[in-house]
Amino acid sequence: MYTSRRTKVITLSIVLIASLMALAGCEPANGERAERQAALEPVRVSISAVGNQMLFDTDELRIPANSQVTLVLVNPADSPAMAHNWVLVEHNRTEEVGIAGGMAGLEREYIPDHHAVLAHTALAQPGETVEVTFEAPPAGTYSYVCTVPGHYASMRGTLIVE
Ligand SMILES: [Cu+2]
Structure with missing residues (x-):
């Protein structure tokens, strides 16, 4: 029971970290770079x-x-x-x-x-x-x-x- 719950918490953390990384601008930075190169x-x-x-x-x-x-x-x-x-x-x-x-x-x-x-x-x-x-x-x-x-x-x- 405890193990199962712990697994869930870790999974949620990974999802949260991924969301934070997206919010922190990893994708927009790539977009800007592509735009600059296209120019x-x-x-x-x-x-x-x-x-x-x-x-x-x-x-x-x-x-x-x-x-x-x-x-x-x-x-x-x-x-x-x-x-x-x-x-x-x-x-x-x-x-x-x-x-x-x-x-x-x-x-x-x-x-x-x-x-x-x-x-x-x-x-x-x-x-x-x-x-x-x-x-x-x-x-x-x-x-x-x-x-x-x-x-x-x-x-x-x-x-x-x-
Ligand atoms: Cu030479």
């Missing part, structure tokens, strides 16, 4: 590595604020050693993120667990194209870099959100 302008930008070199074909990208950016990275290399990625970082943090990326290793696709990393693609093997979609950060100046070991010194550029 973002979709923008597609493309960048390519240059042949078998440790170079991007542009050292500056511009994107509008309040946009949902899809960054496409083309790797036209045919040398098996020339994998690349594209990592968006806080301005002028390319060197420390590049070094940390090298230490993160291939199993993590050279993406370090670093607070200055804002977005990144997967690793593009030679001949591959990869892309990443992210919400544009606030207007300002940012940097991008390839974090494959040794590449950060020459594969970098500036991303301007305007």
Whole structure:
């Protein structure tokens, strides 16, 4: 008898907690997020590595604020050693993120667990194209870099959100 009653109380508590969570705004928060994302302008930008070199074909990208950016990275290399990625970082943090990326290793696709990393693609093997979609950060100046070991010194550029 006691056990049965206790079970009922626990069940009621779970229902109550679920109701409170709904009231606390878990669902409206998701709704707001979806609404905000729907309001973002979709923008597609493309960048390519240059042949078998440790170079991007542009050292500056511009994107509008309040946009949902899809960054496409083309790797036209045919040398098996020339994998690349594209990592968006806080301005002028390319060197420390590049070094940390090298230490993160291939199993993590050279993406370090670093607070200055804002977005990144997967690793593009030679001949591959990869892309990443992210919400544009606030207007300002940012940097991008390839974090494959040794590449950060020459594969970098500036991303301007305007
Ligand atoms: Cu690279």
